[in-house]
Amino acid sequence: MKLLEYKNYYVFEDGCKKYLFDSFYMECVEIRESLYYALKKKDLRQIDKHSMKILNYLKNNGRFFSNNKADIVNSNNKKIYISLAPVTKCNLRCKYCFANYGGNNINEKKEFDSVTLEKIADYFINTFNEVYDFRLDFVSGGEPLLDVKLLEETLKIFRKKFINKNLEIFLCTNGTLLNENACKILDKYNVNLGISIDGSKEQHNLCRIYENGLGTYDDLYKNYMNLKNNMIFSNHLKSIWSLAVITSKTKSLVDLIKNNKKIGFSSIQMKLVRLKKNNELVINESNINNVYKMVNELVEYFYICVKNNKIDDVLFFVNDNDYFGKIIKRLILKEVYVYRCHAGKEKFAITPVGDIYPCDSFVGMKRYVLGNVYRDYELKRVFNDLDVDNRLKCKSCWCRYVCGGDCLHNSLCTNGDVQESDEVFCLIVKHTIKKTLVRINDLEKCVPDYLNNLRQLLRVRYSLNKV
Template identity: 30%
Template structure:
């Protein structure tokens, strides 16, 4: 199973959309358990995957290295804002299977949300880690908000070269906080533009396959198309409460890493719980389970499903983006199947992700 290990709750950026709240009355700023405590819990799982998370986990590089030295894991994953990647020792850098770097698209969009100069610092640092021997999956992880043009920003990131990314994923800046729509001038109009951009981006994706005989690594498209091609019936794709859990700085175990303040999200702790007793303690609820695309979507987000911070109306508006995405991919499924039959691309190209690498698939 996948374990998000929250190394610290502080961050070295203050992004406009971020809800990170390092309030010590909710959870300690830094870990209060010992690495031996963590090891005792995680190694009860025969095939653990450890994802280092924050805050910004690279503010605690020595702690991360100590965990990697002491705790056996099948894979190591890192989610980072990228500003401190140049401080990673190549010995540990090469141990990561996946590194996800927060970047929001073009320079002007990234720097607007994350701070002036951040875009260029990220590009310098991803070049550094490639030069130093990182050969794993490098994912651009976008937060998509009011200033985003989904077509232009995803296309920009997927076409970057030397340095570039293997895959691009995004999450919508929706349903995290209230009042609703506070980072949008007109949310309804933005949604319409976003949906048009998704349609255009799918056409680009198909054209790239036809012309270059290669499937661009656009994660939501890959993950959903994989399910359509293999006739998969999925549950909550992020795995929260199923095969993915977060370990807080106090040692509590959460289904979802972003919500330590909610009782429904707390499943146990590393001192008294066993990994194998965690799955199934919490599940997605209505209206998701009755939705006509539930078997493809799996329920967009456990946190949003439980809290509905934008009310039923806001929740349904966001759901329409998922339905649009799925329906547009269903339209191009025959073209993809034909390209597979013709040998232009391979069905194996859609087998992504091969394990839970922290990309939620559904934006």
């Protein structure tokens, strides 16, 4: 095969500098301008012998011009994710709620009972009997602390049923109902606690409001600090992660990170809002330049933190759950991903009637029901083939193995088709990848030891399966 026929190389520029990227092995090098234009035009006739020698050397060593892929990180996951909302209602009226304040559950039965909860546990233990690691998520679709009695019953049942398995439990709350009684229950069952907080009081109260329109920040912050300062609770419960939704109204990702770190959260998960195209909070072509500016600021913040060996500041947002942090992590560790998340493959959301969906976001969309815990012994695998090598727009994209593809629900929201990626999402991802590659390249030159230290810490963290 001729050198230019390979599909894993990509050239791009940043300012006056030119770069060559290997999309299979996540390698990036700065190249001469003449070589950049030759590769971009797919015409090597004008390059000098020295450049041609370098290209052949790279090809012969399996980099940039090769059909060999690196090992895929998420091709054979050995953990099952179970997601449910004990209560499909909420005391807030957040302006960007994709779950319609719990209204997406279209069934008459709105709450779980002990019989259904036990059936769910039995179903997943039996269906995935060879799996040892499980995760139970109370993350969306309703506010779980609206009914702490039901929550405690759920936790009790799952801890008992999964006694011979490794079960992690994650719960995200809006924080307004986080009282001492709720905290005792969460601590008793070793729950990993998260709170939805969109940064500063001003930023948070733009979208996260009560039914009467008042902001929720003060109540959230009071409850959060009461927990942090209460000596009866474990350090595990007090190690609280934060979740923030990024909208067209978000002013700065770095300010958001600094705010949440300053008040004591252990990490942050920033998520791009998922809404219909006509919503004023959605990120679209008219406001994407503002997102580019925020990404530029974030990548510079990452660069400065590593350069000054402030690794803790980086670890706060570089994780598998942060929209931007996961891209930075994958590029640092040179990881290959073929799909974005576990939805419909290893992750499942269950409703009070036992219907199984690919994830919380699809709840209420009957055509995406994969099965039911009461009657189906085999789940439909409608998303199994939707990796980046099979999705129409993704399979020819240069950054597909960093990105993993658009969120399937986001694709559905924006284009009405899980196959059709959101173009705005693609533009943001590509911009983030390019800016990050440039700065990682700079760090390799100026502070390689600090960068390697960060790389080792990330490897250790994820070998221990931390978030």
